[in-house]
Amino acid sequence: MIATASLFAGLAASLAAHPRARCVIVGYSGGLDSHALLHLLATHRASWPDRTLAAAYVDHGLQAASAAWGEHCAGVCRELGVPFRILKIDVRSLPGESLEAAARRARYAAFAAELGPDAALTVAHHRDDQAETLLLQLLRGAGPHGLAAMPASATLGQGWLLRPLLEIDRSELLAYARECGLRWIEDASNADTGFDRNYLRHRIVPLLRERWPAVVPNLARSARLCAEAAGLLDAEADADLAGIATRRPDGLDIPALRELDECRQRNALRRWLRRLGLPVPGSRRLNHILRDVLAAGRDRQPCIRWPGCEVRRYRGVLYAMPPLAPHDSRQVFLWGPEMAGYRPLDLPSLGQLRMQETRGAGLRAAILAGTSLIVRFRRGGERFHPAGRSHGQELKKLLQDAGIPPWERDRLPLLCLDEKVLAVVGLGIAAAASAAPGETGLLPVFDPVGHCAAERCGNFPVDDNHLN
Helix, strand or coil: CHHHHHHHHHHHHHHHCCCCCCEEEEECCCCHHHHHHHHHHHHCHHHCCCCEEEEEEEECCCCCCHHHHHHHHHHHHHHHCCCEEEEECCCCCCCCCCHHHHHHHHHHHHHHHHCCCCEEEECCCCHHHHHHHHHHHHHCCCCHHHHCCCCCEEEECCEEEECCCCCCCHHHHHHHHHHCCCCCCCCHHHHCCCCHHHHHHHHHHHHHHHHCCCHHHHHHHHHHHHHHHHHHHHHHHHHHHHHHECCCCCEEEHHHHHCCCHHHHHHHHHHHHHHCCCCCCCHHHHHHHHHHHCCCCCCCCCEEEECCEEEEEECCEEEEECCCCCCCCCCCEEECEECCEECCEEECCCEEEEEEEEECCCEEHHHHCCCCEEEECCCCCCEECECCCCCCEEHHHHHHHCCCCHHHHCCCCEEEECCEEEEECCCEEEHHHECCCCCEEEEEEEEECCCCHHHCCCCCCCCCCCCC
């Protein structure tokens, strides 16, 4: 039972480091690795009486056997007495994105949606996976963050992503599975050397191991050292970002950014994008940003795009965001009060609108009592008199004066009563509808798509889950 002892030690250390994770969810594909992790947790659950255990299988719908694999996983969980869910996802590739990358992104987004602030997803990546990931990143020309490979823990949605077996060899998992008589799925695609990871696993790593028997633990150690170096770079970037930040987290002050030398500019931009939960571009696009976007005239509005991200310039600010979805500014929504007030209103492809009760700010609650609001968007010609100004002006001019970027102006919700604009979310409240000092108010708050924590899944290397 040597394998059991080493696996349990890694699992116990991981859970001990995250005491707030009271709900542990296993990402279960039915394969050897995730089956061993699930079995270990289920048979030792008495060691953690204050935690609950569950399992989730992601059905990508990409293989004919995916439904049968889900049934197998359900049967195993019934035998182990573990609550089980199947998460069906629709895998759609972004422009320039591989099917594997799209499946990975969709899979982690589905897992993230399952995690509350007291939950952790555990996955069965092990030391061999870590070594393969470092080699893949090295062959792609990655820097310290890429060569750090997979972290032992990271935030995911509102909870955590834990990899408790990163210091365990695949051979130990196989020994454990055989000791316990486990039955697992053998996915034929795992032998297909047309996939880069499988080519490394079946052709390259065995050759390296013949010459250097300790290649796998040595590569894993290199990943840990790169993670330390990446942490130091992040600390330096955070210090630089503090001096070039704007009032918006998705904006950087370009003149201040240009005061940094080029290496620090690159480091700051990469860190900024990671903090926003956006994919980091390759060197070519990063050079394009540094040499073309930052140097563009103040009246220019260049845009650089790559899968999952857009970087734009407006005036002296650099903005980063998820790709803008198509938007019909002719849409109109009715926002009516419920017993408990205005419920959050979903605006398709844009985000969510909600009311926050305040005192001496926002819309005067008395004028909204029992009243439904019309939510629409700018069409042209509107006039607005915001609180704090002596007179009204054309909304277009107010938005320009406020420095609101052009691509956002037609996407800002307008709250109207009949034909009168009471509020422009992101700009202000109408003077005639503004709550007086000490008066109860309702402040409209807009949470754009792509800026909520549940969607910040980070960049996850290819794992061993089936593309089912």
